[in-house]
Amino acid sequence: MGTVNAATPAEAGEVLWLLADQGLAAAGRREAAGLARRAGLTDNRSADLALAVTEAATNLQKHADDGALALRITAFGDRAAVELLALDSGPGIADIGAALRDGSSTAGTLGVGLGAIRRLADEFAIHTLPGRGTCLYARFTAPPGDAAGPGPFSQFSGLTRPIGGETQCGDTWAAREERDARGVPHVLVMMCDGLGHGPLAARAADAARTAFRTSRASDPAAILTDIHAGLRSTRGAAVAVARVDPAARQVSLCGVGNTAACVLGAESRQPLMSVPGIVGHNFPRLQTFSAALPPGQVLVLHSDGLNSRWQPAQFPGLTAQAPAVVAAQLLWQAGTRRDDAGVVVVRVPS
Numbered sequence: 001m002g003t004v005n006a007a008t009p010a011e012a013g014e015v016l017w018l019l020a021d022q023g024l025a026a027a028g029r030r031e032a033a034g035l036a037r038r039a040g041l042t043d044n045r046s047a048d049l050a051l052a053v054t055e056a057a058t059n060l061q062k063h064a065d066d067g068a069l070a071l072r073i074t075a076f077g078d079r080a081a082v083e084l085l086a087l088d089s090g091p092g093i094a095d096i097g098a099a100l101r102d103g104s105s106t107a108g109t110l111g112v113g114l115g116a117i118r119r120l121a122d123e124f125a126i127h128t129l130p131g132r133g134t135c136l137y138a139r140f141t142a143p144p145g146d147a148a149g150p151g152p153f154s155q156f157s158g159l160t161r162p163i164g165g166e167t168q169c170g171d172t173w174a175a176r177e178e179r180d181a182r183g184v185p186h187v188l189v190m191m192c193d194g195l196g197h198g199p200l201a202a203r204a205a206d207a208a209r210t211a212f213r214t215s216r217a218s219d220p221a222a223i224l225t226d227i228h229a230g231l232r233s234t235r236g237a238a239v240a241v242a243r244v245d246p247a248a249r250q251v252s253l254c255g256v257g258n259t260a261a262c263v264l265g266a267e268s269r270q271p272l273m274s275v276p277g278i279v280g281h282n283f284p285r286l287q288t289f290s291a292a293l294p295p296g297q298v299l300v301l302h303s304d305g306l307n308s309r310w311q312p313a314q315f316p317g318l319t320a321q322a323p324a325v326v327a328a329q330l331l332w333q334a335g336t337r338r339d340d341a342g343v344v345v346v347r348v349p350s
C-alpha cells in the first residue's frame with residue numbers, strides 16, 4: 001500500500017523554557033521577538049505576541065507559586081507559527097468566563113488580561129485545575145494566513161522539557177498525517193526517550209526523528225525497525241510508534257523500552273504496552289497492540305519523565321482540549337524535573 005501523500009508533518013523543535021522570576025516578561029519578549037522573526041510573523045503580529053507574552057508573564061509572577069513560559073516555533077508544511085504556553089502551579093482560575101471578559105486583567109495594572117490574549121491570538125485555549133494550576137495556550141501564525149480552527153494544528157501536538165540544568169532534551173516526538181493509495185488518511189506518531197540525558201541523549205533523539213521522517217513504512221513495527229537501524233551509532237532509546245486510523249477509530253502501537261501510551265477518556269485510561277529492550281542496540285521480538293479510540297478520547301504517548309500514576313479523574317475537561325494543551329498540562333502536572341520529559345497527543349476529528 002503505497003503512500004501517495006505525506007502531508008502535515010510535525011516534530012518537536014527547540015522549546016524555550018523560561019521560569020517565572022523577576023525578569024520573566026522582558027526575557028519572554030526578547031525570546032518571542034527572535035522566534036517571530038524566524039517564523040516570519042509580520043511586525044504587527046510580532047507586537048501582538050509581545051503583548052500576550054507580557055500579560056502571561058505578569059500573571060505568572062503575580063498569581064502563581066511556580067510557573068513557566070514555553071515558547072516555540074511550530075511548522076506544518078509551509079505554515080509556521082509561534083506558540084506561547086504559560087504553565088503554573090497556582091490556585092487555578094475559579095471563573096474563566098469572568099477572567100476572559102474585557103478589562104478584567106488578572107495582572108491588575110496592564111488592563112489587557114486574558115481576554116486580550118484570546119483576542120490577539122489566532123488560536124487560544126485555557127485549562128485550569130482548581131488548587132493546582134492553569135495552562136494557557138496562544139498561537140500566532142505567520143502569513144499566508146492564520147490557521148485557526150480545524151486543521152493540522154488541532155490534530156496532534158506534543159511538548160518536551162529537558163531535565164533541570166540541561167538545555168538539550170533527549171525526549172522527542174514526531175507525527176504526520178498520510179494518505180494511503182486510496183486516499184484514506186491515517187496519523188503516525190512517535191515518542192522517543194534517548195537513554196540518559198544531555199547532548200548524547202539529544203543525538204539519539206535527533207536520529208529517531210530523522211528515521212521516523214524518512215521511513216517509507218506505514219506500519220508501526222516496520223517504522224520502529226527503521227528507527228532501530230537509524231539509532232545503531234547512538235546510545236539508543238526507548239521508542240514507541242503508533243498509527244491512528246480515524247475512520248475505524250482504531251489505534252495500533254509498537255513500542256520498545258520504557259515509554260507509556262494510553263487512550264485517554266474523561267474517566268478512563270486504556271494502556272497500550274511496549275516490550276522491554278533498547279532501540280538501536282537490544283532489539284526484541286516486536287509486538288503490536290491495538291485499542292479502540294472512541295469519540296472524545298485522545299491518544300497519549302509519554303516518556304518516563306512523567307509519573308505514570310497520574311489519573312484521568314485528576315484532569316477534568318482535559319480530553320476536550322487541543323492536543324497542545326493536553327500535552328502541556330500532563331507534562332506540567334505529572335512531569336519530574338529530575339529527568340527529560342516528553343508527551344505527544346493525537347486527537348481525531350469527531
Ligand SMILES: [Mn+2]
Nearest residue numbers: 193304305339
Ligand atoms: Mn527518561
